[in-house]
Amino acid sequence: MLGDGPDPAYFEDGMGRIHPTDKANQDGSTIAPANQSTQVFFTQHRTNSFGSVAVQRRREHAVTVGKERREALMRTKRLCRVGVSSDENADVPVDDDMMDEEQSVLEDQTLKAVEELKHAIGYQGKGAMQKRVNALRELRRLLSKSEYPPVEAALEAGAMPTLVQCLSFGSPDEQSSLPVAEQCAWALGNVAGEGQELRNVLLSQGALQPLARMMLPNKGSTVRTAAWALSNLIKGPDPKAATELIRIDGVPDAILRHMKKGDEELTTEVAWVVVYLTALSNVATSMLAKTDLLQILVDRLASSNSLQLLIPESAWVLSNIAAGSVEHKKLIHSSEAVLLLIRLLSTAPFDIRKEVAYVLGNLCVAPSEGSGRPNLIVEHLVSLVGRGCLGGFVDLVRSADVEAARLGLQFLELVLRGMPNGEGPKLVETEDGIDAMERFQFHENEDLRNMANELVDKYFGEDYGIDS
Secondary structure (H helix, E strand, O other), rough: OOOOOOOOOOOOOOOOOOOOOOEEEEOOOOOOOOOOOOOOOOOOOOOOOOOOOOHHHHHHHHHOOOOOHHHHHHHHHHHOOOOOOOHHHHHOOOOOOHHHHHHHHHHHHHHHHHHHHHHHHHOOOOOOHHHHHHHHHHHHHOOOOOOOOHHHHHHOHHHHHHHHHHHHEEEEEEEHHHHHHHHHHHHHHHOOOOOOOHHHHHHHHHHHHHHOOOOOOOOHHHHHHHHHHHHOOOOOOOHHHHHHHHOOOHHHHHHHHHHHHHHHHHHHHOOOOHHHHHHHHHHHHHHHOOOOHHHHHHHHHHHHHOOOHHHHHHHHHHHHHOOOHHHHHHHOOOOHHHHHHHHHHOOOOOOHHHHHHOOOOOOOOOOOOOOOOOOEOHHHHHHHHHHHHHHHHHHHOOOOOOHHHHHHHHHHHHHHHHOOOOOHHHHHHHHHHHHHHOOOOOOOOOHHHHHHHHHHHHOOOOOOOOOO
């Protein structure tokens, strides 16, 4: 029976895309250490068993996915996170008492705004819709106003059920009130971005279904705001909301339609929803893999005018799918995506090259039984190396970025171990891979140092080249 989480893992803790003690959640809380790992395409050998270790680590990683980029995007949604004081005083030093006073003022304003919203919802006279829009806009402005938004004050005033109620104004029989629902979705997105506890409150209040319904029509601004709010609401680490979302009637079709036909800004927001769906829910990944999502991603990768908008998100989705089942790996490998990814590995900005490396590497391995190394998919490895990807991975080995260097070394290990007829060492040498690995001989990172030295000793020792 298909569960909520991704397929069982074949990599152990410590070699995943992040370590849970190394990064904080996007909302600022610390991720608790776990004994589970995300799927990455190579790992050092250890003796512990990790048959189910992918699930939690991959969920944890989804919380931190694209952390810096996503936080920057969130800041553009928040109106002016600069405090209550005016811009004229923005550079004036502020002491703690002044900050406390400003926060108190902000909380009082929030309490008043929630009461105004409740009154506006109950008002049925002339200009009722505009009254609701104005009340929601004010509350949203306050929730976007400072570095520490007054979410607790809004909660205590009963804002959450009121906001969820307002979402119903975006239903098909309330199309004239879509501006109300959009303002509400914007406010809820800000709240959801503040932490898991608040996401749980919103989910318990029933925010998921009406936000999902806002994704269904072809109304760009409304869909864009709803998608942004949903990506904040479902981002885990619990996969339940992601699985529930993909099962809502019309949502898969709406996602595909907006990914295919929307402008880049709209498509980017929808792509973030897909990032979290595929990172957190095996159900969602399986459902989406059976659609034409892959072809849509390929078309977007080929035609996107902005490397900073849609390509990173498309690569995230592909890497999540590639970390899944063998069938998913074969699906990507047989598509036009591979040539595009290999090109991006050599030409794209650094963060995209790293994400592309995850996709290509994961295409070459399958889950192993017990605690051994992942099984090679030799056909995929030979194909990718033959198409010229090895040089891009050697470049990652030379990178000062530890994660990128590890990715490069992991792929070199696959090539050295797995290429038929012992061709691996010669191929790596041709791409100056030996020199790239030898730079780690005295590297401060013990894992990288040991990995590189073991590969050089094993494949390029005293006997290397004697038989050639």
